[in-house]
Amino acid sequence: MFVLPMIASATRVERFNAAHRLHNPNWTDERNEEFYGLCNNKNYHGHNYKLLVKVTGEVDPESGYLLDLKVLKDIVRDEVTMRFDHKNLNLDVDDFKELIPTAENIAYVAWHRIRKKLDKKLDLYLTLYETDRNFIEYAGN
Numbered sequence: 423m424f425v426l427p428m429i430a431s432a433t434r435v436e437r438f439n440a441a442h443r444l445h446n447p448n449w450t451d452e453r454n455e456e457f458y459g460l461c462n463n464k465n466y467h468g469h470n471y472k473l474l475v476k477v478t479g480e481v482d483p484e485s486g487y488l489l490d491l492k493v494l495k496d497i498v499r500d501e502v503t504m505r506f507d508h509k510n511l512n513l514d515v516d517d518f519k520e521l522i523p524t525a526e527n528i529a530y531v532a533w534h535r536i537r538k539k540l541d542k543k544l545d546l547y548l549t550l551y552e553t554d555r556n557f558i559e560y561a562g563n
Contacts, residue, residue: 427481428480428483429479430478430481431476431477431478432476432488432489434475434491434494434498435473435474435475436475436499436502437473438471438473438503439468439469439471440509440510441511441512442469442512442518443467443512444461445462445512445522466512469553471528471550472551473503473550474549476546476547476549478545479541479543488544497540502532502535502536505535517531525556525558528558529549529550529558537562546562548561
């Protein structure tokens with residue numbers, strides 16, 4: 423029997439809480455405050471982030487799996503959740519020592535950390551919710 427390849431997607435949802443300050447050190451304090459507004463608070467501010475990690479690829483006909491979801495869970499937790507959760511991203515996370523921790527940059531860093539650990543035959547898409555109404559989607563460069 424000939425079976426066409428089945429393409430499927432699996433999504434893992436994780437949450438983490440983190441503080442950050444949006445501040446460009448190359449700008450004056452006035453320009454930072456004008457551009458970033460409340461997000462430039464010198465005492466930082468926090469978010470309850472929700473991260474959706476979507477993996478797409480061909481289902482293995484022998485196992486019936488796209489990938490073992492426990493493996494995906496472990497990768498996301500090791501590379502993102504445990505690294506960012508209850509941290510000040512500016513001060514506690516090396517990835518943001520030289521990178522402004524905007525939602526865009528957080529998604530970028532998370533995507534690259536996960537991508538390194540994920541089978542190359544799988545496509546990776548991230549959606550990062552900073553609030554219920556504001557989110558970023560990232561699928562790599």
